[in-house]
Amino acid sequence: MIILSASSLALFNDCPRCFYLQVKEGIRRPQGLPMPLYTKMDLLIKDYFDGFRANGQLPPQLEGLVEGKLLDNQELLKKWRNWRTGLSFYDKNAGAKIVSALDDCLISEDNHFIPLDYKSKGDIKEDSHIFHQNQLNIYTWLLDENGYPAKDIGYLVFFAPIKVKSNSTIEFNVVPKRIDTSKDSAKEFFYRAVNLLNGSLPEKHGNCDYCRWIDDIHDIL
Numbered sequence: 001m002i003i004l005s006a007s008s009l010a011l012f013n014d015c016p017r018c019f020y021l022q023v024k025e026g027i028r029r030p031q032g033l034p035m036p037l038y039t040k041m042d043l044l045i046k047d048y049f050d051g052f053r054a055n056g057q058l059p060p061q062l063e064g065l066v067e068g069k070l071l072d073n074q075e076l077l078k079k080w081r082n083w084r085t086g087l088s089f090y091d092k093n094a095g096a097k098i099v100s101a102l103d104d105c106l107i108s109e110d111n112h113f114i115p116l117d118y119k120s121k122g123d124i125k126e127d128s129h130i131f132h133q134n135q136l137n138i139y140t141w142l143l144d145e146n147g148y149p150a151k152d153i154g155y156l157v158f159f160a161p162i163k164v165k166s167n168s169t170i171e172f173n174v175v176p177k178r179i180d181t182s183k184d185s186a187k188e189f190f191y192r193a194v195n196l197l198n199g200s201l202p203e204k205h206g207n208c209d210y211c212r213w214i215d216d217i218h219d220i221l
Helices: 006-014 016-025 036-054 074-080 128-145 183-197 209-220
Strands: 002-005 088-091 096-099 104-107 113-120 153-164 170-180
Touching (some): 006 016, 006 183, 036 113, 036 153, 074 104, 088 128, 113 128, 128 153, 128 183
Parallel strands (some): 113 153
Antiparallel strands (some): 088 096, 104 113, 153 170
């Protein structure tokens, strides 16, 4: 069975050949340096949001800037945050499944679900959200597929450090970005990836640094 995720589909979007090699052949791109700081930041942000959730509040950085309130079911959210128990979709005929790990979720006034994802950044740019469009598309689609009616929007909350204060705390610039999403686009994207995996190995991607690296090594050897 083919098992995909939002992150593996991001690789498909980046380079179909690298995606094919990773999912079909188990050959991954060379791993970069580990990022324990980003992992720790993610856990700290979750704890921070959960503290406000327990009191039925939004963090002050989101007040008036996002639609709805935080999902108040902590146990359900705990499941969604783990890809093993998170939102998923399985097509038996295609022999393919997509799994997810959702950071957080909002509930609108009309009881629709709105995915929310945290992003730690060195700097927040005007187009920072564009790179995560497919991810939010997938989350809204999976919410719908699992019986949680989702609005066609999602939020990214960017955290970028500004300075270290004298009391050793770090000040962050926190910017929520609303993204219009498409469930149909997510579904189409999933099946395009599945169809590619059922075919032959794609040609090398001209804009992929890893594909070019392999060519350079081959020329040297």
